[in-house]
Amino acid sequence: MAKTDTIVIGSGLAGLTAAIVSAQKGQNVKLLTYGSGTLSLNSGVIDVLGYDQQHKYVASPRQGIQNLPDNHPYRKIGLQAIADSVSFFLKLTEEQGFPYGGDLDSQLPVPTAVGTLKPTCLAPESLNGSHLVDSHKIVIVTVKGLKDFYGNIIEDNLRKVAALKDKTYELIEFDSGLTGGRDITTLDVARYLDTDAGLAALVALLKPVAQNGVSFVLPQILGTKGDTCHKSLKAQLGSAQVVETTCLPPSVNGLRLQNLLKGAFKQLGGEIVEDCRVLRGIMEGAKCVGVVTQAAARKKSYYATKFILATGGFYSGGLAMREFEKPQETIFGFPVYFVPGEENWSNAELFSDKPQGFALTGIMTDENLRPVDGSGQVVADNVYIVGRNLGGYDFCFEHSGNGVALASAYKAGNM
Amino acid sequence: MSDTKIKQIAPEEAAVFTADHCLSCTSCMSSCPVMEATKEYRGPKLVGPAHSRMHFSQEDEEDSLDFCSNCKSCDRACPSGVAVSTLNMLQRGEYYKTHAHSQRDEMLAHGEKMGKLVHSLPLGATCANIGMRIGKALGIFGLFGLAVERDMPSYAASTFKSLYKNISQKKSDKKVVFFPGCFINDNEPSVGEAMVKVMQVNGYEVLLDDKFCCCGSPMVVTGYIDEAKEHADRNVERILYWKNQGVPVVAACTSCSLMLKKEYEELFNEAKMKQAAANVYDLFEFLDILADKGELNTNFQSVSAKLTYHVPCHLKAQGFGVPAASILRDVPGVTVELADAGCCGMSGNYGFKGDKYDISMKIGEKLFSRIKEQAADSVICDCGTCRLQIRHGTQAKACHPVEILAKAY
Incomplete structure (x- = not known):
């Protein structure tokens, strides 16, 4: 029977990263995925830590991490591995021709589709909103027929940011010519801007307005191929800045990052098995020797020395709670931590500055990211837990989702 | 027909009810090749799960349903197990119950x-x-209303079924029944001959069953759902017959194997289809299982071939990986590079439709340029209509991977 060095389950940011790190070490790696992974729903920027446990803005993620509670995954991963994962990611994106910027000691402000600025640690140049502060005029570019991107709302909210209050604002509309069929998405416009004709049409609109000191704010439409479109556009607009916002899915930047990661993994000889739902682990005591998957009409088993679990949380099906207070990890049945008591489970004020109890649900691990039970005993010697499978953090509240995914995957890949 | 009630698949496992698992996350939209090629298709999310829920409760037609090619990229993208394309095909079948076919x-x-x-x-x-x-x-x-730009696939001088009669096989206790499907039988019987050779070298005797009929895939995608059901019933009866004899059924066309293994039960929801599916294998899936057990004959001769592998969508949808790549890579002299360029755009008979030809070719562009870049000796692909599209779009040679493997023995 064929045996692989490492099997990674799940193809979101954590799964793909763990697969690449493992493959870079010369291992034979198989990645099993059911569904296309969450990157098409993910901004693709790396928030390491935006807010602390009191929801105060964190100016330096490196500092903020050190004040987190002991059961937070970052405390298990450790500052060194987190810093190394950031360096790894910056190097990887550089090598793959779609460089990210940022560092662990500061935040980049990324504009959102409603005109707020969200703090993130690593982002590609096209999403770096710090340029807005340095400009005197902000030109918001809406796209004809594109829903969920409204120039006046963006302007109103940007004006609420102290440093952007006194800028001059202008709204212009880009007609991509894609209307007339169904509703268009940012992905449709981005694919159009991958073409020479699309880029030329956008340049024709922006060039007359593109003076020194102007920043354009656009939805996430600047091509699907890394930073190719953003670079070409900037080259043709002189010294004006061009900044994209995060948008509703499909997320173009998430897809750019997904392409980069999948490409890097395949270059390293990694294999992705699609439509492959992992049903259970094959355990010999505390050692996992294989996993059983459901293929069409029959089950198929895959064997390896090491396993990395990156199947996500409730949304992705990695965690489930069919009965209240009985959370499950759906493949291995690992112990799952949760906050007991119905009254602590959720905060009815969805958009308040208070955390959600349920968000802490997940697997607790030792310092090597192996799953532990309530008494801290490791329950699987060669299975490593990464990304949203981990418990003890509220990624929405603290803005740490992709940071935990990246750092845990980096560490697990290196174990 | 007997008056015993037909045993249905349990509701929680039935594809037809998976619409309710849709979270509207848009993963399918990012992966749909038709959406990428045309703005007229509203996309898998709205046409499949969202609209099918409306459809089954009231009369309501979705105009852009006609654009779905049933390539199943949406099903593969879905993290929640929604049988998106099957929901589309069921709606199409429903539509043609009250509308005339062209x-x-x-x-x-x-x-x-x-x-x-x-x-x-x-x-x-x-x-x-x-x-x-x-x-x-x-x-x-x-x-x-056919695409004038294409040649219709030419008929082989002799069908596989007639050629088969002249193949002298070593008898064996180990047997498989070959499900050749229409394309291998009528158009490319050489694939069937290579299949028999490979199975023989691996100690299997290959049987044919004249009672098998077209798997029904071309009918499902054109909305002849009742006729497809008749075909499903006939084939399932035979598959179960062979199952009782302990003889597996093997198909070498991935659209046939997908239909027999997965789409029958998704579309028609009967428990017997699930039972039959367990006795059907795609050819390289079968060889992979032999390899896993250490039973594959790996006494390969050297074959000098640089290959580009276009993995068909309907193979990816079977969830067993791409075993043809690893098996062929063990043949001395063979290199296999995956095209990794998405759907070819042909999707069964979709690309033959005059009004879908441009979409079909636009979808195929990525694959065509990848094939040209890689400049291999041959493209390999397990699906017959994908091979037609590859030849049409690139002039490259295209064959079934088993034809290469046969050369290694």
Whole structure:
């Protein structure tokens, strides 16, 4: 029977990263995925830590991490591995021709589709909103027929940011010519801007307005191929800045990052098995020797020395709670931590500055990211837990989702 | 028909109810090749799960349903197990219960009938091939609504079923029944011959069963759902017969194998289809299982071939990986590079439709340029209509991976 060095389950940011790190070490790696992974729903920027446990803005993620509670995954991963994962990611994106910027000691402000600025640690140049502060005029570019991107709302909210209050604002509309069929998405416009004709049409609109000191704010439409479109556009607009916002899915930047990661993994000889739902682990005591998957009409088993679990949380099906207070990890049945008591489970004020109890649900691990039970005993010697499978953090509240995914995957890949 | 109630698949496992698992996350939209090629298709999320829920409760038609090619990229993208494309095909079947079919669809759905007719006449294949060339030159295909830019697949001089009779096989206790499907039987019987050779070298005797009929895939995608169900019933009965004899059924066309293994039960929801599916294998899936057990004959001769592998969508949807790549990589002299360029755009008979030709070619662009870049000796692909599209879009040679493997023995 064929045996692989490492099997990674799940193809979101954590799964793909763990697969690449493992493959870079010369291992034979198989990645099993059911569904296309969450990157098409993910901004693709790396928030390491935006807010602390009191929801105060964190100016330096490196500092903020050190004040987190002991059961937070970052405390298990450790500052060194987190810093190394950031360096790894910056190097990887550089090598793959779609460089990210940022560092662990500061935040980049990324504009959102409603005109707020969200703090993130690593982002590609096209999403770096710090340029807005340095400009005197902000030109918001809406796209004809594109829903969920409204120039006046963006302007109103940007004006609420102290440093952007006194800028001059202008709204212009880009007609991509894609209307007339169904509703268009940012992905449709981005694919159009991958073409020479699309880029030329956008340049024709922006060039007359593109003076020194102007920043354009656009939805996430600047091509699907890394930073190719953003670079070409900037080259043709002189010294004006061009900044994209995060948008509703499909997320173009998430897809750019997904392409980069999948490409890097395949270059390293990694294999992705699609439509492959992992049903259970094959355990010999505390050692996992294989996993059983459901293929069409029959089950198929895959064997390896090491396993990395990156199947996500409730949304992705990695965690489930069919009965209240009985959370499950759906493949291995690992112990799952949760906050007991119905009254602590959720905060009815969805958009308040208070955390959600349920968000802490997940697997607790030792310092090597192996799953532990309530008494801290490791329950699987060669299975490593990464990304949203981990418990003890509220990624929405603290803005740490992709940071935990990246750092845990980096560490697990290196174990 | 017996009056015993037909045993259905449990509701929690039935594809038809998976619409309610849709979270509207848009993963399918990012992966849909038709959405990328045209703005007229509203996309898998809205047409599949969202609209099918409306449809089953009231009369309501979705105009852009016609654009779905049933390539199943959406099903693969879905993290929640929604059988998106099957929901589309069920709606299409429902639509054609009250609407007339075009002559074109009548023709595209019934390739098996045409093949039988052609091969029953003396010199039928030659005459039909000449006839198709003349028909194309006179623009008759266009009048029928077929893509004038394409050649219809030419008929082989002899069907696989007739060639099979002349193959002398070593008898064996280990047997498989081959499900050749229409395309291998009528158009590319060499794939079947290679399959028999490979199975023989691996100690298996290959049987044929004349009672098998077209898997029904061309009917499902053109909305002849009741007829497809009749085919499903006939094939399932035979598969279960062979299952009782302990003889597995093996198909070498991934659209056939997907239909037998997965789409029957998704579309028609009967427990017997699930039972039958367990006895059906795609060819390289079967060889992979042999390899896993250490039973694959790996006494390979060297074959000098640089190959580009276009993995068909309908193979990816079977969830067993891409075993042909790893098996062929063990043949000395063979290199296999995955094209990794998405759907080819042909999707069964979709690309033959005149009004879908441009979409089909636009979808295929990525694959065509990848094939040209890689400049391999041959493209390999387990799906017959993908191979037609590859030849049409690139002029490259395209064969089934088993034809390469056969050379290694």
